[in-house]
Amino acid sequence: MNAVDGSDHYERTITEESPSLLTIVLDTNPHAWALLHDTLPLSKAVANLMVFINAHLAFNNANQVAVVASHSHRAAWLYPRPPNARGAGEDTVMTDGYDRMTKAPNDANKYRPFSLIEHDLLTSLRELIDSTTTEDVSSTTTTQMAGALTLALSYSNKATVTYNESGVSSSGKSHPDGGENPTDDVPRGLLCRILVISVSGDLAHQYIPIMNTTFAAQRLRIPIDILKLSGDTVxxxxxxDATNGTYMQLRNPQGLLQSLMLGFLPDQSARTHLISPTQEVVDFRAACFCHRNVVDVGFVCSICLSIFCSPPEGAICLTCGTHLALGNYGAKPAVVPRKKKKKRRVVNGTESGSNVGTPVPRE
Known part of the structure; x- marks a missing residue:
């Protein structure tokens, strides 16, 4: 019947593997990179990252990549560059000179897509560093990791929707209306994952937004891989761990490229056949909502599940206003006086005998 109504003309079989979208979150905290400058400067780390990106794109012609910078005061896109950063009407503007800031150089010895990505990424990173003022650096010593993860999730979700609306499915049949073959059990669709290259330490003040992004990634089945170059972030x-990602903490940051190529290059479909490096012990401590301190033992509100390192003033939850039933917490314990034992009198260094005579058996 397909040959009769002509629907077979619109069917095409695609046997290619599912494309992969790799979104990289690069921590560009100036304070952290200043400490790593003697071991691994930022310029060398970006060069190693470009080799890793090129390897990811070389695996599949349909693979995609995006890079987000987690800076000290904001999260910014490095690649792809925002439309306003490229300039309006770039196709029709005619200039006499060659603008190296907007056009990628023509290098016959380099693959054109690799050259375009490298040019846009380095240009965006240079603009981000140049726009950072002394006040921005001195105002905080941390990084906007929660904002960068939010941008990465939003971009991944948008790319997935766009890919599904295109009506093309890997390892199956595609129809003009976007229908797919339901009998094919081969994984299809755009495989999204996030790789975080972190150099900052404590992120306790971003506990709530980071956990929100974690739960969102878990729901979207987007693994979050962590490559820790320095510091420790709970x-x-x-x-x-929650998103089934790979966590790796490098003792020697100079081995960045080897760790990227061997530990984080395989996508979700390839990891089913491999044993990925991961952490043996996970620190599941939380941060309190009052002082943003990581606590081992705290007080939890039974209504909104807010965590406090110490009972708030008036035993009132700072989030929902519920009265916390603390019981006898903070009350002084009842002191029971101990019975004093009678001390024996000591005469000339020897204990005196008792005034009571020795009992004699009665006749």
Whole structure:
């Protein structure tokens, strides 16, 4: 019947593997990279990252990549560049000179897509660093990791919707109306994952937004991989564990490229056949809502599940206003006086005998 009504003319079989979208979150905290400058400067780390990106794109012609910078005061796109950064009407503007800031150089010895990505990424990173003022650096010593993860999730979700609306499915049949072959059990669709290259330490003040992004990634089945170059972050460990990602902490940051190529290059479909490196112990501690301190033992509101390191003033939850039933917490314990034992009198260094005579058996 397909040959009769002509529907077979619109069917095409696609046997290619599912494309992969790799969204990289690069921590560009100036304070952290200043400490790593003697071991691994930022310029060398970006060069290693470009080799890793090229390897990811070389696996499949349909693979995609995006890079987000987690800076000290904001999260910014490095690649792809925002439309306003490229300039309006770039196709029709005619200039006499050659603008190296908007056009990629023509290199016959380099693959054109690799050259375009490298040019846009380095240009965006240079603009981000140049726009960072002394006040921005001195105002905070941390990084906007939660904002960068939010941008990465939003881009991944938008790319997935766009790919599904295109009506093309890998390892199956595609129809003009976007229908797919339901009998094919081969994984299809755009495989999205997030790789975080972190150099910052404590992120306790971003506990709530980071956990929100973790749960969103878990729902979307987007793994979050963590490559820790320095410092220790409890919540990134939890994000990687909750989303079935890969967590790796490098003792020697100079081995960045080897770790990227061997530990984070395989996508979700390839990882089913491999044993990925991961952490043996996960720190599941939380941060309190009052002081943003990581706590081992705290007080939890039974209504909104807010965590406090100490009972708030008036035993009132700072989030929902519920009265916390603390019981006898903070009350002084009842002191029971101990019975004093009678001390024996000591005469000339020897204990005196008792005034009571020795009992004699009665006749």
């Amino acid at each position: 919540f990134l460990q939890q994000a990687s």
